[in-house]
Amino acid sequence: MTSRLAAPPATPLPTRAGLRSSRWWAAASGVVALAAFLGSAEAVAVVVGARSSPLIAVGGAVIDLAPPAAKNVMVDLFGTGDKAALFVLMGVLLVVITAAAGILERARFPFGRLVFALGGVLAIFAVRTRADASDFDVVPAAVGTVVAILVLRALIGKLFRWDAASRSQSGGSENAELRPPLRSTPLERRSFLLVTFVAAAASVVVGSGARLINATAVNAAALRDSVRLPRPATAASAVPSGASLDVAGITSYVTPSADFYRIDTALSVPQIDPAKWSLEISGLVDTPVTLTWQQLLDLPLVEHMATLSCVSNDVGGDLIGNALWLGYPIRELLKRAGVQESADMVLSTSIDGFTAGTPLSVLQDSQTQALLAIGMNGEPLPVEHGFPVRMVVPGLFGYVSATKWVTSLRVTRFADEKAYWSTRGWDEKGPVKLESRIDTPSGGASVAVGAVPIAGVAWEPHTGVERVEVRIDSGAWQTAELADSVSDDTWRQWVYRWQAQAGNHRIQVRATSKDGRVQKAKYLPPAPNGAEGWDEVTVTVA
Numbered sequence: 077m078t079s080r081l082a083a084p085p086a087t088p089l090p091t092r093a094g095l096r097s098s099r100w101w102a103a104a105s106g107v108v109a110l111a112a113f114l115g116s117a118e119a120v121a122v123v124v125g126a127r128s129s130p131l132i133a134v135g136g137a138v139i140d141l142a143p144p145a146a147k148n149v150m151v152d153l154f155g156t157g158d159k160a161a162l163f164v165l166m167g168v169l170l171v172v173i174t175a176a177a178g179i180l181e182r183a184r185f186p187f188g189r190l191v192f193a194l195g196g197v198l199a200i201f202a203v204r205t206r207a208d209a210s211d212f213d214v215v216p217a218a219v220g221t222v223v224a225i226l227v228l229r230a231l232i233g234k235l236f237r238w239d240a241a242s243r244s245q246s247g248g249s250e251n252a253e254l255r256p257p258l259r260s261t262p263l264e265r266r267s268f269l270l271v272t273f274v275a276a277a278a279s280v281v282v283g284s285g286a287r288l289i290n291a292t293a294v295n296a297a298a299l300r301d302s303v304r305l306p307r308p309a310t311a312a313s314a315v316p317s318g319a320s321l322d323v324a325g326i327t328s329y330v331t332p333s334a335d336f337y338r339i340d341t342a343l344s345v346p347q348i349d350p351a352k353w354s355l356e357i358s359g360l361v362d363t364p365v366t367l368t369w370q371q372l373l374d375l376p377l378v379e380h381m382a383t384l385s386c387v388s389n390d391v392g393g394d395l396i397g398n399a400l401w402l403g404y405p406i407r408e409l410l411k412r413a414g415v416q417e418s419a420d421m422v423l424s425t426s427i428d429g430f431t432a433g434t435p436l437s438v439l440q441d442s443q444t445q446a447l448l449a450i451g452m453n454g455e456p457l458p459v460e461h462g463f464p465v466r467m468v469v470p471g472l473f474g475y476v477s478a479t480k481w482v483t484s485l486r487v488t489r490f491a492d493e494k495a496y497w498s499t500r501g502w503d504e505k506g507p508v509k510l511e512s513r514i515d516t517p518s519g520g521a522s523v524a525v526g527a528v529p530i531a532g533v534a535w536e537p538h539t540g541v542e543r544v545e546v547r548i549d550s551g552a553w554q555t556a557e558l559a560d561s562v563s564d565d566t567w568r569q570w571v572y573r574w575q576a577q578a579g580n581h582r583i584q585v586r587a588t589s590k591d592g593r594v595q596k597a598k599y600l601p602p603a604p605n606g607a608e609g610w611d612e613v614t615v616t617v618a
């Protein structure tokens with residue numbers, strides 16, 4: 077039992093009123109740290125992309141996770157203002173939680189910071205659950221979490237010093253570590269208030285500025301979700317079952333969009349609102365044409381499967397894919413504009429400034445399905461593959477033909493204008509070369525003696541592959557079995573059923589095109605117009 081008359085405690089505490097106000101300041105520090113989280117995350121999201129804003133992501137995740145009953149209550153109570161009400165509710169909740177975290181940090185560091193770390197992890201999860209979120213999209217939430225923790229630590233540290241200073245003023249501290257140099261309270265107080273004010277003001281100013289930018293930014297992924305593709309006027313013929321060989325490890329005939337290689341110069345993927353998209357066809361034409369998204373959707377669209385590859389694809393490389401495209405033949409648009417005699421090239425431009433120069437003769441050829449494409453494998457183009465509109469030209473490398481996020485076609489002359497990669501040392505014209513690739517077995521593999529399928533793909537889009545041959549250890553060329561294809565515009569799978577004998581073996585492949593050319597042995601690197609040479613692997617058979 078302690079006597080009421082006992083000596084005063086050795087460490088005199090600040091007055092009760094002082095303590096209480098200090099606790100309020102701790103709560104305020106928590107809320108300022110929240111503002112710092114939101115402000116810095118929002119600022120980083122300006123660079124990373126509006127969809128990565130944790131504010132919106134967390135709101136979206138809450139909506140998705142809320143039980144239907146809760147949703148109904150919100151709609152009943154607030155009607156169409158339910159989203160605004162949700163944000164107010166979330167805001168109040170966050171203020172209460174972070175204020176408590178501030179008080180906790182002051183009472184028991186670093187538990188307040190732990191609350192922020194936990195909240196940061198939840199925010200990162202929320203961002204990750206959003207449709208089309210990439211790994212990179214977690215950066216704003218992660219940066220915001222670190223900033224909030226640092227701000228909270230700094231503010232509570234200053235609050236401690238203020239507390240300690242007022243403590244020493246009212247009698248001096250016993251604890252040598254806590255004992256501050258004899259200074260007047262107002263200095264510690266001013267330091268805390270100044271930093272709190274600056275952190276709060278900076279968060280609000282930077283945060284609301286950034287939010288304004290992010291709010292007006294186009295979220296192409298969301299717009300893509302709401303696109304309904306029209307039925308093709310000319311549907312593609314069904315893929316014959318014979319196009320896919322039953323061999324483990326072989327590349328699938330149709331490349332799923334998610335696995336399709338991506339090559340472009342875009343630092344951040346262009347975000348285009350289809351409703352605001354239009355294509356200008358200009359230059360050496362009789363009548364310039366402007367085509368809007370709706371006008372494009374209303375045209376009789378064509379489905380066409382084609383293999384697209386990159387000039388940078390080295391022998392054996394994987395910068396190639398085969399997809400079903402939906403679009404409108406570019407030749408029809410050129411007809412509409414009326415191309416003038418002197419022209420020999422179409423310079424297509426992307427919204428981000430990338431350009432490709434495509435031979436006019438290819439685009440006008442009635443036997444080439446050069447498309448202004450809006451669909452890939454039955455869905456709107458993925459944002460990173462050109463949403464809403466790109467070009468696809470069978471038989472030409474991507475860099476001279478496959479402009480993504482395309483907004484302009486200018487009919488011109490090779491002599492007058494240079495495209496993006498042509499000014500950087502790559503050939504002006506880029507027909508795809510005859511090539512073949514061994515998918516399985518992989519190089520360096522160990523396989524068992526006996527039946528070993530050697531298989532892969534071969535291509536020369538638009539010309540077509542006639543034959544594929546395999547040879548072991550420079551022996552005689554053996555003809556491989558060739559799979560079907562829907563047309564000469566796609567690659568073909570092949571397999572050679574090898575009876576493997578013990579030892580180390582070198583396997584090589586070569587293709588022959590439908591116009592009778594045999595793939596050449598001599599290796600040429602990708603620059604300046606595509607790699608050449610036979611793919612080969614070495615395996616150990618035991």
Ligand SMILES: Nc1nc2c(c(=O)[nH]1)N[C@H]1C(S)=C(S)[C@@H](COP(=O)(O)O)O[C@H]1N2
Nearest residue numbers: 337338339340341386426430474475478480
């Ligand atoms: N806007 C734009 N379109 C572009 C490019 C680019 O850098 N920017 N790169 C081209 C190149 S080099 C290739 S190989 C193809 C690749 O298309 P993909 O990313 O859909 O596979 O896009 C072409 N279209």
Ligand SMILES: [Mo]
Nearest residue numbers: 386387474475
């Ligand atoms: Mo490319």
